[in-house]
Amino acid sequence: MERHFVEFDNVCKYYQMGENRIAAADHVSFFIDKGEFCVIVGPSGAGKTTVLNMLGGMDGCDEGRIYLDGQEVSAYNQKQLTRYRRYDVGFVFQFYNLVQNLTALENVELANEISKEPLPAEQTLRQVGLEHRMDNFPAQLSGGEQQRVSIARALAKNPKILLCDEPTGALDYKTGKQVLALLQNTCRQTGRTVIVITHNSALTAMADRVIHIRNGQVAGVEVNENPTPVERIEW
Numbered sequence: 001m002e003r004h005f006v007e008f009d010n011v012c013k014y015y016q017m018g019e020n021r022i023a024a025a026d027h028v029s030f031f032i033d034k035g036e037f038c039v040i041v042g043p044s045g046a047g048k049t050t051v052l053n054m055l056g057g058m059d060g061c062d063e064g065r066i067y068l069d070g071q072e073v074s075a076y077n078q079k080q081l082t083r084y085r086r087y088d089v090g091f092v093f094q095f096y097n098l099v100q101n102l103t104a105l106e107n108v109e110l111a112n113e114i115s116k117e118p119l120p121a122e123q124t125l126r127q128v129g130l131e132h133r134m135d136n137f138p139a140q141l142s143g144g145e146q147q148r149v150s151i152a153r154a155l156a157k158n159p160k161i162l163l164c165d166e167p168t169g170a171l172d173y174k175t176g177k178q179v180l181a182l183l184q185n186t187c188r189q190t191g192r193t194v195i196v197i198t199h200n201s202a203l204t205a206m207a208d209r210v211i212h213i214r215n216g217q218v219a220g221v222e223v224n225e226n227p228t229p230v231e232r233i234e235w
């Protein structure tokens, strides 16, 4: 059977909280095509991070199946999951997660070392506009610059997919927009599949595909034939 690049098929994830069982993902099904810029949107606690963590191989599912690029991620054993996280997935987090005693360049090189076909660290730093900041430590960089380093680090792994969990959550309005523009341009120019999690529904206009999550379920999917460049979106 021909599969989409990313596919969730009736995926469930439960958490036991005392007597209660919470369905953080409750029969979640959706797909994302290769090269799409996808926004997963929903209120706090809806299950967005749960979905992203399962797709990123950081968390398993209890029911259903998850596919990426023709492989069933949900069937991987621990060793396969480690390889998958290393080789196939680039992560961008809200708080950058840079190593403080390494320079920007060294932070990116670190990711290179665990990758199969990495891109040169200098190249990805140039791509995010930080060629002049390579030898600076994270503490010497602004929040927006640190997030650019973390994007360069994720891209340097040459991953099949870029997963971004609230990538602008710690940034001011203008800087956040610049980081989103960078992610959107990266998707357009390199054809890389990018998924951004957000609670900000204004960002849905910039996506090729929008997946609405509510109460652990897919509340709706929208496809934008003409996504809006983030520079033209106000919130």
Ligand SMILES: Nc1ncnc2c1ncn2[C@@H]1O[C@H](COP(=O)(O)OP(=O)(O)OP(=O)(O)O)[C@@H](O)[C@H]1O
Pocket: 015, 016, 017, 022, 023, 024, 042, 043, 044, 045, 046, 047, 048, 049, 050, 051, 199
């Ligand atoms: N490790 C865990 N143990 C117990 N419950 C959890 C755990 N992780 C998540 N949950 C619960 O699962 C539900 C979904 O959480 P999740 O973090 O995926 O939501 P979210 O949409 O990403 O929210 P936010 O935007 O606030 O990060 C919530 O009710 C949350 O409390």
